Amino acid sequence: MANHATSLPLYEKIWLKRTFQRVMDTLVLILLLMLLSYRVLSVNTFTLPWFLAFICESWFTFTWIVILNTKWTPALTITHLHRLLQQVPELPRVDLFVPTADPILEPPIITVNTVLSLLALDYPAYKLACYVSDDGCSPLTYYALVEASKFAKHWVPFCNKYNIQVRAPFRYFSDVSTANSTTEDSLEFKQDWLRMKDMYDNLSKKIEQVNQKPNAFQIDREFAVFSNVEQRNHPSIIKVLLENKEGLSDGLPHLIYVSREKRPHYPHNYKAGAMNVLTRVSGLMTNAPFMLNVDCDMFVNNPKIVLHAMCILMDSKNGKDVAFVQCFQQFYDGIKDDPFGNQCVGTFQYIVRGMAGLQGPFYAGTNTFHRRKVIYGLCPNETESEKKGKLTEKILVQQFGCSKEFVKSAVHALEGSAYSSNDLRPSNFSEAATQVANCGYENDTCWGKQMGWLYGSVVEDIPTGLDMHSRGWRSECCTPDPIAFTGCCPRGLLSTMIQQKRWATGLTTMFFGKHSPVMALLFGKIQFREGLSYFWITNWGIRGVFHVCYVALPPYCLITNTNIYPKGYGLWFPIAPFVIYNMHSLLEYLSIGKSTRFWWNNQRMSMIITTTAWFIGFLNGVLKQLGLSDTVFEVTQKEHGTCSDDGDNADAGKFTFDKSIVFVAGTTILLVQLTALCIWILGLQTSQGGNGSGLGELLCSVYLVICFRPYLKGLFGKGKYGIPLSSTCKSAMLALVFVYSIIG
Numbered sequence: 223m224a225n226h227a228t229s230l231p232l233y234e235k236i237w238l239k240r241t242f243q244r245v246m247d248t249l250v251l252i253l254l255l256m257l258l259s260y261r262v263l264s265v266n267t268f269t270l271p272w273f274l275a276f277i278c279e280s281w282f283t284f285t286w287i288v289i290l291n292t293k294w295t296p297a298l299t300i301t302h303l304h305r306l307l308q309q310v311p312e313l314p315r316v317d318l319f320v321p322t323a324d325p326i327l328e329p330p331i332i333t334v335n336t337v338l339s340l341l342a343l344d345y346p347a348y349k350l351a352c353y354v355s356d357d358g359c360s361p362l363t364y365y366a367l368v369e370a371s372k373f374a375k376h377w378v379p380f381c382n383k384y385n386i387q388v389r390a391p392f393r394y395f396s397d398v399s400t401a402n403s404t405t406e407d408s409l410e411f412k413q414d415w416l417r418m419k420d421m422y423d424n425l426s427k428k429i430e431q432v433n434q435k436p437n438a439f440q441i442d443r444e445f446a447v448f449s450n451v452e453q454r455n456h457p458s459i460i461k462v463l464l465e466n467k468e469g470l471s472d473g474l475p476h477l478i479y480v481s482r483e484k485r486p487h488y489p490h491n492y493k494a495g496a497m498n499v500l501t502r503v504s505g506l507m508t509n510a511p512f513m514l515n516v517d518c519d520m521f522v523n524n525p526k527i528v529l530h531a532m533c534i535l536m537d538s539k540n541g542k543d544v545a546f547v548q549c550f551q552q553f554y555d556g557i558k559d560d561p562f563g564n565q566c567v568g569t570f571q572y573i574v575r576g577m578a579g580l581q582g583p584f585y586a587g588t589n590t591f592h593r594r595k596v597i598y599g600l601c602p603n604e605t606e607s608e609k610k611g612k613l614t615e616k617i618l619v620q621q622f623g624c625s626k627e628f629v630k631s632a633v634h635a636l637e638g639s640a641y642s643s644n645d646l647r648p649s650n651f652s653e654a655a656t657q658v659a660n661c662g663y664e665n666d667t668c669w670g671k672q673m674g675w676l677y678g679s680v681v682e683d684i685p686t687g688l689d690m691h692s693r694g695w696r697s698e699c700c701t702p703d704p705i706a707f708t709g710c711c712p713r714g715l716l717s718t719m720i721q722q723k724r725w726a727t728g729l730t731t732m733f734f735g736k737h738s739p740v741m742a743l744l745f746g747k748i749q750f751r752e753g754l755s756y757f758w759i760t761n762w763g764i765r766g767v768f769h770v771c772y773v774a775l776p777p778y779c780l781i782t783n784t785n786i787y788p789k790g791y792g793l794w795f796p797i798a799p800f801v802i803y804n805m806h807s808l809l810e811y812l813s814i815g816k817s818t819r820f821w822w823n824n825q826r827m828s829m830i831i832t833t834t835a836w837f838i839g840f841l842n843g844v845l846k847q848l849g850l851s852d853t854v855f856e857v858t859q860k861e862h863g864t865c866s867d868d869g870d871n872a873d874a875g876k877f878t879f880d881k882s883i884v885f886v887a888g889t890t891i892l893l894v895q896l897t898a899l900c901i902w903i904l905g906l907q908t909s910q911g912g913n914g915s916g917l918g919e920l921l922c923s924v925y926l927v928i929c930f931r932p933y934l935k936g937l938f939g940k941g942k943y944g945i946p947l948s949s950t951c952k953s954a955m956l957a958l959v960f961v962y963s964i965i966g
């Protein structure tokens with residue numbers, strides 16, 4: 223190896239220029255500050271609503287400062303693949319984790335595609351091991367994986383032979399043009415293509431058939447363990463489906479099915495619990511120093527992604543203190559113009575890139591490469607002696623639990639001397655693995671508290687990542703071309719709302735709990751600007767409260783004939799920041815190639831989501847924190863966009879409703895605005911004197927009606943396109959209570 227090659231960095235960070243955006247960001251801030259000063263100086267108009275408006279606007283300004291801080295110095299990470307292969311003689315092992323929870327909401331064929339795309343990664347096969355956690359304990363999922371492992375024996379060689387880019391078969395075959403690519407050996411290719419397509423169709427048909435008559439397996443010996451299991455009451459089941467016994471680099475990676483033990487009165491901590499079990503099971507079986515985790519719908523879109531991530535993690539200079547590498551969360555077949563505002567485009571482009579220029583992006587729960595020893599609670603630069611102190615047997619058992627084999631593997635991982643032998647046999651560890659997957663294993667250990675994926679909130683990813691940053695680790699973004707992973711984003715309004723509500727609930731409990739960014743800033747080693755950025759992520763629920771308050775003010779004013787906005791020229795003080803902010807965000811969307819419609823949908827949905835799903839999430843979170851209620855992880859429904867029949871596609875992007883409380887909240891807001899507007903138009907305000915409401919309040923209320931227009935349509939819609947009568951009645955009651963309490 224040439225000497226100069228060793229000194230070249232494997233990755234570089236490029237700071238992005240964004241002068242124009244900075245100017246606009248600052249302008250919005252100045253306008254907001256002017257509005258606030260105007261309010262302070264005009265104390266003579268002081269009333270309660272005026273004061274509330276001032277409080278809310280102060281909050282919006284604070285949020286804007288947080289965003290500005292995050293977006294100010296965005297960075298891009300560039301990886302040099304060719305240098306990696308020159309400089310790193312031996313690539314490290316990587317364990318791959320896929321959690322799935324529910325065979326109905328997450329059809330096994332989706333998980334199967336993700337697993338196949340992982341098995342076909344462009345990386346020495348014997349260095350990879352794929353672990354699937356099945357919280358549904360479903361024979362169906364198991365069956366699908368068994369069949370997939372047979373198919374993989376043909377699929378992986380096919381991908382390697384023709385250097386296929388998209389290695390999730392359903393995606394690959396849905397693009398017909400792939401069949402006609404003109405390679406030299408095109409005849410052979412065409413035959414292989416047809417054969418593979420046939421096999422894949424066969425595979426999906428088999429899975430589909432079993433799906434329809436699930437009793438089919440009971441007879442089969444292989445499925446005996448699944449007889450008499452209940453989803454929430456069963457022993458651990460661990461099965462090695464593929465084993466690369468010979469250590470062949472062109473063979474297949476190991477594939478292991480894990481369904482951890484569940485018992486009725488044991489909390490299982492949802493995804494965090496599943497990830498910790500996978501960490502331990504894989505620690506025993508392969509103990510790779512790095513692990514990639516993806517949700518069951520996030521398949522690999524760029525087969526070289528592990529190599530890219532290794533450029534960052536293995537860099538001898540700047541990689542050492544990188545705890546994790548985060549890839550963007552992007553979606554395939556997103557509905558045109560993002561009607562439900564859930565494709566998170568803005569978040570990733572501006573917030574994640576922004577944090578990449580600080581201490582690093584937050585951990586987004588999926589598409590992430592973790593360093594095992596960081597998961598085990600290590601700090602960067604922990605000296606050998608400190609480490610040694612931690613490695614005494616007694617402490618280790620207290621931390622890691624009572625499996626001797628596992629503790630041994632953890633010592634290897636912490637010392638950085640993970641196994642390197644090529645003839646690892648996962649199946650030799652089946653028994654020990656079953657033990658560490660049992661639900662009592664974590665009792666009185668540090669799992670979920672000081673190490674592993676952290677418990678206590680339904681969003682496990684943000685606290686887990688924050689904890690690493692506050693231990694002093696950095697993180698990096700990795701955004702190669704083509705993009706690394708793509709998954710399905712919720713395709714309906716209801717699943718979007720459920721997801722957003724869950725996030726807001728989890729983030730609220732986190733904000734008021736031990737793992738809040740405030741604590742990290744006060745007691746941790748997190749950088750100030752990074753810590754501040756975590757405010758943006760964790761205060762979603764709280765934002766709901768301020769938004770709801772601000773949304774209630776204009777109708778309050780219209781009904782009582784009071785005002786929160788100045789009249790005459792003074793009206794420019796609130797209008798200017800609103801207009802400039804909207805223009806600015808529109809330009810941001812246009813500059814990343816999105817349409818005006820896309821932007822508007824996002825604006826509108828952010829209003830709807832903040833005032834309903836986040837607000838309710840906040841209430842849930844607070845109740846949970848007070849110990850008054852328990853929250854559950856409601857799994858998001860996943861669908862293959864392209865697979866749905868035409869009937870479903872006609873639905874794409876249309877607002878459909880049900881009896882959920884989030885829709886009651888939205889409808890209430892709409893009805894309140896409408897009532898206030900009617901009262902104002904008819905001149906029925908309570909007091910005729912006073913300041914009188916004016917153009918400002920009117921415009922605000924009208925703007926809200928425009929935002930909630932889909933709900934307005936829903937009031938008159940039929941079937942699932944309509945808001946159910948019972949919800950409308952509840953909303954009408956709430957709206958009446960609001961109006962009466964003002965008038966009365």
Ligand SMILES: O=c1ccn([C@@H]2O[C@H](COP(=O)(O)OP(=O)(O)O[C@H]3O[C@H](CO)[C@@H](O)[C@H](O)[C@H]3O)[C@@H](O)[C@H]2O)c(=O)[nH]1
Binds near residue numbers: 320321328724
């Ligand atoms: O008890 C559970 C619940 C969920 N999951 C898995 O967790 C993953 C994420 O669940 P999903 O319903 O898809 O949640 P999303 O809202 O789409 O996920 C986002 O938000 C989560 C935190 O709320 C993160 O964990 C995810 O990585 C992130 O993509 C899926 O693979 C599930 O199978 C489990 O394994 N066990």
Ligand SMILES: [Mn+2]
Binds near residue numbers: 519
């Ligand atoms: Mn998901």
